[in-house]
Amino acid sequence: MFIYLNSFPRVNCLLYLFSPQDFGEYQESYYSVQTTEGEQISQLIAGYIDIILKKKQSKDRFGLEGDEESTMLEESVSPKKSTILQQQFNRTGKVEHGSVALPAVMRSGSSGPETFNIGSMPSPQQQVMIGQMHRGHMPPLTSAQQALMGTINTSMHAVQQAQSDLNEVDNLPPLGQDMASRVWVQNKVDESKHEIHSQVDAITAGTASVVNLTAGDPVDTDYTAVGCAITTISSNLTEMSKGVKLLAALMDDEVGSGEDLLKAARTLAGAVSDLLKAVQPTSEEPRQTVLTAAGSIGQASGELLRQIGENETDERFQDVLMSLAKAVANAAAMLVLKAKNVAQVAEDMVLQNRVIAAATQCALSTSQLVACAKVVSPTISSPVCQEQLIEAGKLVDRSVENCVRACQAATDDSELLKQVSAAASVVSQALNDLLQHVRQFASRGEPIGRYDQATDTIMCVTESIFSSMGDAGEMVRQARVLAQATSDLVNAMRSDAEAEIDMDNSKKLLAAAKLLADSTARMVEAAKGAAANPENEDQQQRLREAAEGLRVATNAAAQNAIKKKIVNRLEFAAKQAAAAATQTIAASQNAAVSNKNTVAHQQLVQSCKNVADHIPQLVQGVRGSQAQAEDLSAQLALINSSQNFLQPGSKMVASAKAAVPTVSDQAAAMQLSQCAKNLATSLAELRTASQKAHEACGPMEIDSALNTVQTLRNELQDAKMAAVDGQLKPLPGETLEKCAQDLGSTSKAVGSSMAQLLTCAAQGNEHYTGVAARETAQALKTLAQAARGVSASTTDPMAAHAMLDSARDVMEGSAMLIQEAKQALVAPGDAESQQRLAQVAKAVSHSLNNCVNCLPGQKDVDVALKSIGESSKKLLVDSTVKGMLDNPNEPVSDLSYFDCIEGVMENSKVLGESMAGISQNAKTGDLLVFGECVGVASKALCGLTEAAAQAAYLVGISDPNSQAGHQGLVDPIQFARANQAIQMACQNLVDPASSPSQVLSAATIVAKHTSALCNACRIASSKTANPVAKRHFVQSAKEVANSTANLVKTIKALDGDFSDDNRNKCRIATAPLIEAVENLTAFASNPEFVSIPAQISMEGSRAQEPILISAKTMLESSALLIKTARSLAINPKDPPTWSVLAGHSHTVSDSIKSLITSIRDKAPGQRECDYSIDGINRCIRDIEQASLAAVSQNLATRDDISVEALQEQLTSVVQEIGHLIDPIATAARGEAAQLGHKVTQLASYFEPLILAAVGVASKMLDHQQQMTVLDQTKTLAESALQMLYAAKEGGGNPKASHTHDAITEAAQLMKEAVDDIMVTLNEAASEVGMVGGMVDAIAEAMSKLDEGTPPDPKGTFVDYQTTVVKYSKAIAVTAQEMMTKSVTNPEELGGLASQMTNDYGHLALQGRMAAVTAEPEEIGFQIRTRVQDLGHGCIFLVQKAGALQICPTDSYTKRELIECARAVTEKVSLVLSALQAGNKGTQACITAASAVSGIIADLDTTIMFATAGTLNAENNESFADHRENILKTAKALVEDTKLLVSGAASSQDKLAQAAQSSAATITQLAEVVKLGAASLGSDDPETQVVLINAIKDVAKALSDLIGATKGAASKPADDPSMYQLKGAAKVMVTNVTSLLKTVKAVEDEATRGTRALEATIECIKQELTVFQSKEIPEKTSSPEESIRMTKGITMATAKAVAAGNSCRQEDVIATANLSRKAVADMLTACKQASYHPDVSEDVRARALQFGTECTLGYLDLLEHVLLILQKPTPELKHPLAAFSKRVAGAVTELIQTAEAMKGTEWVDPEDPTVIAETELLGAAASIEAAAKKLEQLKPRAKPKQADETLDFEEQILEAAKSIAAATSALVKSASAAQRELVAQGKVGAIPANAADDGQWSQGLISAARMVAAATSNLCEAANASVQGHASEEKLISSAKQVAASTAQLLVACKVKADQDSEAMRRLQAAGNAVKRASDNLVRAAQKAAFRKADDDDVVVKTKFVGGIAQIIAAQEEMLKKERELEEARKKLAQIRQQQYKFLPTELREDEG
Secondary structure, X not given: OOOOOOOOOHHHXXXXXXXXXXXXXXXXXXXXXXXXXXXXXXXXXXXXXXXXXXXXXXXXXXHXXXXXXXXXXXXXXXXXXXXXXXXXXXXXXXXXXXXXXXXXXXXXXXXXXXXXXXXXXOOOOOOOXXXXXXXXXXXXXXXXXXXXXXXXXXXXXXXXXHHHHOOOXXXXXXXXXXXXXXXXXHHHHHHHHHHHHHHHHHHHHHHHHHHHHOOOOHHHOOHHHXXXXXXXXXHHHHHHHHHHHHHHXXXXXXXXXXXXXXXXHHHHHHHHHHHHHHHOOOOOOOHHHHXXXXXXXXXXXXXXXXXXXXXXXXXXXXXXXXXXXHHHHHHHHHHHHHHHHHHHHOOXXXXXXXXXXXXXXXXXXXXXXXXXXXXXXXXXXXXXXXXXXXXXXXXXXXXXXXXXXXXXXXXXXXXXXXXXXXXXXXXXHHHHHHHHHHHHHHHOOOOOOOHHHHHHHHHHHHHHHHHOOOOHHHHHHHHHHHHHHXXXXXXXXXXXXXXXXXXXXXXXXXXXXXXHHHHHHHHHHHHHHHHHOOOOHHHHHHHHHHHHHHHHHHHHHOHHHHHHHHHXXXXXXXXXXXXXXXXXXXXHXXXXXXXXXXXXXXHHHHHHHHHHHHXXXXXXXXXXXXXXXXXXXXXXXXXXXXXXXXXXXXXXXXXXXXXXXXXXXXXXHHHHHHHHHHHHHHHHHHHHHHHHHHHHXXXXXXXXXHHHHHHHHHHHHHHHHHHHOOOXXXXXXXXXXXXXXXXXXXXXXXXXXXXXXXXHHHHOOHHHHHHHHHHHHHHHHHHHHHHHHHHHHOOOHHHHHHHHHHHHHHHHHHHHHXXXXXXXXXXXXOHHHHHHHXXXXXXXXXXXXXXXXXXXXXXXXXXXXXXXXXXXHHOOHHHHHHHHOOOOOOOOXXXXXXXXXXXXXXXXXXXXXXXXXXHHHHHHOOHHHHHHHHHHHHHHHHHHHHHHHHHHHHHHHHOOOOEOOEOOOOOHHHHXXXXXXXXXHHHHHHOOOOOXXXXXXXXXXXXHXXXXXXXXXXXXXHHOOOHHHHHHHHHHHHHHHHHHHHHHHHHHHHXXXXXXXXXXXXXXXXXXXXXXXXXXXXXXXXXXXXXXXXXXXXXXXXXXXXXXXXXXXXXXHHHHHHHHHHHHHHOOOOHHHHHHHHHHHHHHXXXXXXXXXXXXXXXXXXXXXXXXXXXXXXXXXXXXXXXXXXXXXXXXXXXXXXXXXXXXXXXXXXXXXXXXXHHHHXXXXXXHHHHHXXXXXXXXXXXXXXXXXXXXXXXXXXXXXXXXXXXXXXXXXXXXXXXXXXXXXXXXXXXXXXXXXXXXXXXXXXXXXXXXXXXXXXXXXXXXXXXXXXXXXXXXXXXXXXXXXXXXXXXXXXXXXXXXHHHHHHHHHHHHHHHHHHHHOXXXXXXXHHHHHHHHHHHHHHHHHHHHHOOOHHHHHHHHHHHHHHHHHHHHHHHXXXXXXXXXXXXXXXXXXXHHHHHHHHHHHHHHHHHHHHOHHHHHHHHHHHHHHXXXXXXXHHHHHHHHOOOOOOOOOOOHHHHHHHHXXXXXXXXXXXXXXXXXXXXXXXXXXXXXXXXXXXXXXXXXXXXXXXXXXXXXXHHHHHHHHHHHHHHHHXXXXXXXXXXXXXXXXXXXXXXXXXXHHHHHHHHHHHHHHHHXXXXXXXXXXXXXXXXXXXXXXXXXXXXXXXXXXXXXXXXXXXXXXXXXXXXXXXXXXXXXXXXXXXXXXXXXXHHHHHHHHHHHHHHHHHOOOOOOHHHHHHHHHHHHHHHHHHHHHHHHHXXXXXXXXXXXXXXXXXXXXHHHHHHHHHHHHHHHHHOOOOOOXXXXXXXXXXXXXXXXXXXXXXXXXXXXXXXXXXXXXXXXXXXXXXXXXXXXXXXXXXXXXXXXXXXXXXXXXXXHOOOXXXXXXXXXXXXHHHHHHHHHXXXXXXXXXXXXXXXXXXXXXXXXXXXXXXXXXXXXXXXXXXXXXXXOOOOOOHHHHHHHHHHHHHHXXXXXXXXXXXXXXXXXXXXXXXXXXXXXXXXXXXXHHHHHHHHHHHHHHHHHHHHHHHHHHOHHHHOOHHHHHHHO
């Protein structure tokens, strides 16, 4: 047998059919093998062929053959036995290091050891293996796969259980045939069908999800998600089996259908079972088995839905869906063929394999799409199913793209590539058609006809027109679109009218079409007007009004269509919400087993029960609305049930999310989390849809309630007939006890809601009357059901008939009451209708009492109650107090735990004292005092008991497993007692026999009880969140108070005169009071106001015991003590009794001590805090361990769960922890009973937190990210620990205020820790496109928009409007960015989505407040709904962004994202227009202000033209032609100003009119003044400028006035903004007057200069006011700018002095014009420069001061010139110089301040002048350093004989020091001089002539550098000289160098400087000082050298040889010196030649 060691995958074998070149190295020659086993091999091949043919017949070819990448494994090698074929995935993964030597398979040799010969074939050998297939090659399961196996096993059990359950139907009790029974059956059938349908939806969606998730390589499969899908399938199947059994029982009357239904359900369960087997990780089934199993689930689902009649998608739709899916498959098959063609020609083996892999993947993903379509087609109406199909489509799209890419890489053959891309585009097209088909179903409601599109367009475009007010072009463009849409709508309506058979309808349609056509014609006219005059605001306003009219007409015309669409949307939303709720309940039940936190689970179960009660109503609402599409009451029922569903739904979402972290089963937790999210999204949609439907269906609630009540009456009538025939049967679940109880409690609810109805109808409030009518109808429905139940359950036929009759009477009476209420609304305040209403209400109340009295045994109960009442009065107080201690499960008082301790302490003291008093007085026999002491003691005992009972209650409920009760809103017993007492008192009042004292006491009783009632009402109204109840309590309190006041008046009259007349008046006055109190009592007895007792756990009860036992002992022994004392008081001389008394006294004191100890020990929450602290400490240790492991890089990866699931878990647990922070802080500060619950809940979240965090970290590749997550988690745990310590310390004691700061701080830290970790998680999630958290956050923000009562607004509407606009615009910008990024770089979308989520959160908060503060209410409602709409848009956009991140190349998602972004932008504009509507006036002010600023800019331009002398008249007109027009328009403007000022205090509409009008008038005025100025002619430009300046002043003043008006709108009269408004109005009037004067003076040449000057002075004063205001300028400028602006002032001052001297009008006008500009510019520049952030506070103050001084000086100068003009005398002209000097002084100061502002930072580093200054400063610094160095030097120590030269070295040092100091001063002076040059403008900050200034600066720089270098040398020489290392010559040359460089520096400065300037003088002086100092040094050094020459006497040696040697040495030295001198000379010459090398490079280049 031969062994060939090269294995080819089967794909390649297939390839050899068409690819001969692939045989690699063997392709040159033939390759043959010889074997002796030819026979066996041929048999083997024959066997294979048989197998293949067999497979081919039995299997659908697609799946197995399609997977061409698989290798074949053969396991039985005997001929004809090779029957086992197995498919295996080629796993691609990372390279693993390891040993290549794998354990061999040991087989026994059949004939001993074999020899191995080379060169010849060994003899054949054969081994046959028979028996079990060997499973050894199976890899071990990963932990994720094991977890999935566990889930699948659990699910299998559940499915088997469901299958066995489905063998029999439910047993139902016999049902009657009356109307109610029939309705019950119908409702049950509807509910079951809905539930089954939603469960089947979930099963098919789960199946499709399994198919999609298991598509790829097993390594990449997300097993947690697969587990979640499987859990969803099995849990829904379990729930479904229950529904199917019930439905089968209900359907049994239709023959045999029940059995068919069960069979279909069993088939479905079987199919699910097959799927579960196929997807097991251990299963060896091929992929096709999974797809087939999924397909059969689809078929079984379709069959089941057909059986229940719920297959709502029409067959045709499903057929089209399947054929489209097959079209995709066919197109993909073509693509695969084309790809194979490419593979044939590919040269490179690797590329070829890639093409084949891609083509195979493409075929597989298509087969998967077909399977997915099969599965979901029966339930395609469900969004989850659509999502799965779209997901499968995206997989195909991706695989097609990969295939095309692989082909392009593999070949360059353009023909082949063309074929591939053509085939790919066919696949894409087919896929597109399929997805379009699905989407079309998704978006289709019921078809609404042709109106839909047109109506939508009209609504959108009119909004656009409103929001683009001010932009005429845009408005006209939108109007064109509008005209087109309306003409479409009109045509559609006309053609409908012609086709209509009913003439009435046809007429209606034609009338509506005509109305619409007329509105369109008006709108077109207005649009033409606006287009012709784009600047005219009136025309725009007309267009806006016309568009508004058109909108109203469209609404009227298409009302039914619009309403239908809205109701359809609501039906769909309600269906989805009910389905999502059903799913969540199923998920909750499934998660129950693995939820470790019992409290969270309890809450979840409770909220599920609550929601389950609401689902039937919602389903009935949907069915009713669908069945009767036109029926208003059906629609209202749907709206009401939707609105009632929202609150329990939201609660369930919250409790489901809270339970998720503590569910240990991953798949169940994931399912619960997903369901909760889906439910939250569905609720958000339901909320919006129900609001819209509520708006559309209008106030029809009263009619609807009436219909409901009449239907109930008929049902009761029907039941009566059935009862008479003995056919009335109770419904399943009804018992006599339950129904009687329901009847009793509902009768109170009916009474209460009727009382509300009466109050609201009497007030004429339609909205609340509707709400009350709805509530009454709801309560009556329950009452009718209960009454029928009692009748059906009772055995007494007479009682049954009486019950039904009385209930029917109630219904009849109620119908009349609602009818009357409706009448009363029409004429509110009409006495007659009010009276009728009261009578009907009485009758109803009477029949309601009768109804309750008909309850079996009710009379006996009443009698018993009365007797109990009598006898109870006789009982002792003791027993009542003792009763408190029997079962303390309700709060006894409002005392907190710590108040209880105080109460016990205080009362025990009092008790001790009174006990002592008792024994003392018993001894003395002072019975009076004895009695008092007993009284005090009993009071103290009551107080003690009450405190103990309350403490015990608080201890009980503080146990985490207990549930707190809650106190009712009111105490019905208190109200009933008060009612009884008031009635008795009133009888006494009017009783003729009652004496005056009795009358007075009765009056006192009435007053006492009514005031108590009013107080209770006030408290209740402040506590309740129900707005109707709130109003009712307030109203009732008013009625009671008013009627009491009237009664008191008559009592006073009666007290004065007890006549019959007065008694009668008094009797009449009691009636309204009694009635008011009775109504209030009825209302207060509403069951929703009652208290709910607590449920105390076993542990809680145990904790209560010590307190209760001590309290009881204390009570008993106290009672005994008092009894004993009583006998002693009678007989004090009885010694045994005294010892008994002592014993009792001892027991009492002991029991009080133990009571105090018990209460102290059991402080609520302390024990739980300790447990929680331990738990969190453990968690911190765990996270520290994980961190250590991560640091050492060996943190074990968690592979039992996907990273997405872990992130999801971590996010949800962190969010839940975040939600608990505030409740814990509140509990720790003052709610001790809640503390234990909250901390236990918090601690329970930390274990899952640590698990999830470590898991997430272990999956991260980046070490830094790992550490971040672990550190942040640890921080969170530590901050929680801190919080618990603080909470334990606080303990819930409100008086322990010293702990409250610590609690607040800990809470803040913890919030920050939560925020940090959330930011990290959101970033990580958004990077991978996980947007669930963001969608959640947006949905939560939306739900908060209208939940509960909003907080009190802290600002005005304008404040909130501003912030909402800001966030809305931010969202619009983000949406636009997302559009761009989706194409360019999709990976950035996550960040943008996160940004949008945050912005929307803020927007929703602020939007809510804007809606609360908006006037009128409708606007607020509109803002709220539009912000909600925007939320939906944001959710869709964020979801698409996530999808696109996961798959960046997906073109569908890109398109969808762009559509969603557009929708968001549109919705933002709708929010903005709603805000504008809420503040028309303010908005108009903003628009007007922008128009006015445009006018001011335009006038500035005109001034420039005039100044240039180019403003000419168009024809030869004179100024006189324009004067009248100007004056008239100016007067109109004054009127507008008045309106504007008054508008601030009146309505927004008036303000809007005034703002628009004033803007229009100023525009007109500016135009006429410009024409007037032009008519003056360009030869007199100055006068033109004067005139235009005058109008510019007016425009500026108007702009300020509009701003002030906007600020003062809707503010009270004493608000500071009102004073600003008054000031602005004054300025406005002044400026208009000034304009009028200027206009009159223009033609009078003698006065126009004077007038111009007056106007300028006024203008400058106004500018100064603005300058002095506290407002910070919007932008800042540089000090240089400020300095430059002072030049204008200098010039203007000169001009003013000249004009004052000449007195010529032309000069004066020129001065006036120049002054105005110069001063304004200077003030603006000065203020802007002084507010630069780098300017210090004092410099700013100085700048502002000198700016003001300069202006005031200049004003004085101008006023003096004005004086001279009026009386030109030399004496007056004389002071002009002094005035101008004052201005000049102020300017100088201002410049110096600007200098100070500049500081050293404000420079342009490139500016040569700046470089010069820097160098100079640098030089000065180095010189100073050198000087310091010199200072430290000391002359060296010398031998004694050189004593007299010591002073020389000191001289040198002194001289050197002074040179250093002088050069330092010099360089600083040079720097100052250079700054001055800049200031004077001789050297520009940006040089005018860069080369020139640059060269000068370089000269200055190099000179400064030389000075520094020379000084440095000098210091070194001085140092060396003093130390004796250098010659004096070096010192002298250094000093000379300093002098030379100083001269150079002086020259450099003098080039540009002003010789007279201060700085230049300083510079010169400094230069002289340097020169002097260096001269001194040179002299000193020369003198020294001279002395040295004198002093150095030569000592001649006396010895001969020595003498010769001396001479030779001297000569040698001389020659050496001469040579050195020569060299030194040469060197100097060289240095001189190359001196430029020492110059800076810039100068060298110049010279070069």
